[in-house]
Amino acid sequence: MKPNDEFKESKVKATPSDAELEAVVISLQNSIREWAARHELWFDCGFQTYAQRVDGEPEAAPVATILHFNGDIGRALDGEFGDLDVEFIELLARHGFWFDRIDEVSVHIYPEDDSPLFQPFLDYVNWQWVCGLVQQDIADVHEELYSHFAKRPDDLHRLTWREFEILLFRIFQSQGFTCELGPGSNDGGIDVRVLQRDPLGDVLTLVQAKKYSPRNKIDMSAVAALHGVADVENAQKSIFVTTSDYLPSARKFAGRTRIPMTLATSNDVRNWCQNASDGIIRDKSKLVAPSAVSYLLQNLSSKDSRIVYARTGYSVITNQFAVVLKETKYAALLMGIPSRTISGYWQEGFEVPDIGSKCLEGLTADNVFRAKRSVSDGKVRYWNGHDLFRAWNGEPVHFNLCD
Known part of the structure; x- marks a missing residue:
């Protein structure tokens, strides 16, 4: 019986858990490893998740696992060793998967489109991507971070407790506030400080x-502790945010505090995420003025x-050529530019x-993209999930376009 057939027949749970999906992947990986070892192909091979190897936005079809290699297994999959490539295809099919x-x-291994495991x-993989976005140091705004929790507050x-704090920090940042994220421990009971600039103070x-x-x-007691810190720091407001709820005594105390206090739950975070998602400019080309791009292009040297x-x-x-329109320490906005053949055919x-001058025509939603910025050995790299720019x-x- 194939693993996905087991889920078809299961009446206990309609949707498999993360642990069950991981068990399916481990079973598949073990079968691949045994097959390769039997044919003396398992050398310099291994498996990675899409998040580990690609570190980019997920594909339209979910990648269950990635098989990477440096030895003969790649030649076998290219059909150089008899029918081993056909054997591999049949092995994956028995588990309900296919590869590209x-x-x-490397090869990416996907669940079959009609498999009950496809949507899970x-x-x-979308959840893994969202988790990777919960980082305080990426200045680029990713709409899917907020839209995910707006749709699925559960x-x-x-999230870990630290990821939850960072998510709140990012939400308040997206609303235009000046924010300071606490260190995560020994923070005096305050996780985020939000400063709203106002003409009146x-x-x-x-x-x-x-x-x-x-x-x-x-x-x-927890609510009273927050009010005490707010009083000592002369704060004008305080917000307690939890993924659970509040006892009646806590709500009664919060309603009587001298400094206004808001008690928020997951439902409030969901609404905040929806507001943040709605306020994001999804067309990244709108983040840079055409006049600024024109000036940049005119002043580029070779x-x-x-x-x-x-x-x-x-x-x-x-x-693929591109020009860096703007960048921060960990993120960048790039615009693709055309190439010109100077020799050959x-x-x-x-x-x-x-x-x-035609480069300015590339300031479109389809041609402006975000990338993660990193520095290694003094050299800057930009990774958009598919290509590494330098x-x-x-x-x-x-x-060379000859296949």
Whole structure:
């Protein structure tokens, strides 16, 4: 019986848990490992999740696992060793999966489209992506972070207590407030400080977050402690936020405090996430004024570090050029720019970025994209989940479209 058939027949639970999905993946991985070892192919091989290897937005079809390799298993999957490639396809099919060769060192393995595991796996990989966005140091705004919790507030319970604090910090930031995230421990009972600039005087709001199970309700002592800190710090407001609820004594105390106090639950966080999601500009090209982009393009030199490129391809070699429109320490906004062939012919040769007035036509929603920025050995890299961009050195780069 295939693992997905087991779920078809199960009447205990309509949707498999994360642990059950992980068990399915482990079973699949063990079968692949045994098959490869039997054919003496299991050398320099391994498995990674999509989040671990790609660190980018999920694909339309969920990647259950990624098989990576440096040895002969890649040649076997290319059909160089008899019918081993057919055996591999049949092995995956017995488990309800199929694969796609991504590059020379890896394949992505997906659940079949008609499998009852397809949607659970899709939800699972999307959840991993959302968790990766709960970081205080990424300045770029990802709409899916907020829309996920707006639609599925129960998933707040799946966050760690620190991730819950960081999510609240990001929500208040998205509303335009000046925020300070506490250290996570020894914070004096305050997790986020929110400063609202006002012509009549700045308003300081202290936020206390508690990620508790639904049955662990907040009592009056916890609420009273927040009010005491707000009084000492001369705050104008305070907000207590929990994933559980409040005992009647806590609500009664909060209604009588001298400093206004709001008691919020997961429902409030859901509404905040919805408001944050609605307020985000999804068209990233709108984040940069055309006049600023025009000025940037006019002042680019051939060796400007803001011109970057990515080389991709498994059986062919292609290049993608882009220009960095804006960046922070951990994130960047890039715009694709066209290339121009300077030698060779249309299938193979050398090309350079075509930096001209027509580049401004690329300031569109489809051509402006976000990327994670990192620095290694003094060199800046930009990763958009599919391609790794690096600074172009001004020299022509090789391309080959011959398959």
